[in-house]
Amino acid sequence: MDFLVTMTTQVPAGTSEAAVQDIRTQEAARARELAAQRHLLRLWRPPLQPGEWRTLGLFAATDADQLEQILASMPLRVWRTDEVTPLSPHPNDPAGRTEPAPGTGDREFLITFTVAVPADTRGQDAGDAEAREARRARELAEQGHLLRLWKLPGDGRALGLWQAPDTGAMEAILASLPLTPWMSTQATPLTPHPSDPGAGHERSTGDSTSS
Structure with a gap:
């Protein structure tokens, strides 16, 4: 099972820089x-305000209990x-089915x-739209834009990992989805984390001011 974990670290006042660096090295x-x-x-960094120390992590564990054991084993947990x-x-998740096209996008x-779905929508119309959405998801995965897709808790909610050259291109990709008229979206641009296991993929990161 996959989990998205938002990890927020607050270093206690008075902690020496040497102690911080030691914990970061262990982490x-x-x-x-x-x-x-x-x-x-x-691992990624989301947009950060000055002084913020926050990371997004994608973890795999058999269940929530094992995930907690994993997170508790990480040295920064003492401050996090x-x-x-x-x-x-998600039925439209391309993982394991499609090899993304190399070099399609440079930002995640x-x-x-x-x-x-509006209450007055006919069942057949909703089904047709969902079928078109699935086809479009496959196309975008083949083009290297859609990397992963999961269901989130709650009705009609999903989370996707995407890549595109920039925010404008990402917006255009989302506008091409058949379910767009019935859909609201929230985008989080990501920058690489130095400990990201996926950092071997060549990707231009643009400006990065996160700590």
């Missing part, structure tokens, strides 16, 4: 171990709070989708 080593064990799949979102399989985005 990086533990991240490599968890990646080798296939528990840590990805974790917000966990369970992710369920997490997109939250909420679909609300």
Whole structure:
């Protein structure tokens, strides 16, 4: 099972820089171990305000209890709070079915989708739109734009990992989805984390001012 974890770190006042660096070094080593064990799949930095220390992580575990054991084993947990979102399989997830086209996009985005079908929509019309959405998802996966897709808790909610050259291109891709008239979206642009297990993919990051 996959989990998205928002990890927020607050270093206690008066902590020496040497102590901070020591914990960060231990954290990086533990991240490599968890990646080798296939528990840590990805790490990103979301947009940050000055002084913020926050990371998004994609983890795999058998259940919430095992995930908690994994998170508790990470050295930064002494200063960190974790917000966990369970992710369920989505029928349009391209993982394992499509090899993304190389070099299609150079920036990653997490997109939250909420679909609300109008109450007066005929069942056949809704079904046709969902079928077109599935076909379009396959096309975008083949083009290297859609990397992963999961269901989120709650009706009609999903989370997608996408890549595109820039925000404008990402918006155009989302506008091409057949369910767009019934859908609201929230986009989080991502920048690479130095301990990201997926950092081997060549990707231009643009400006990065996160710490």
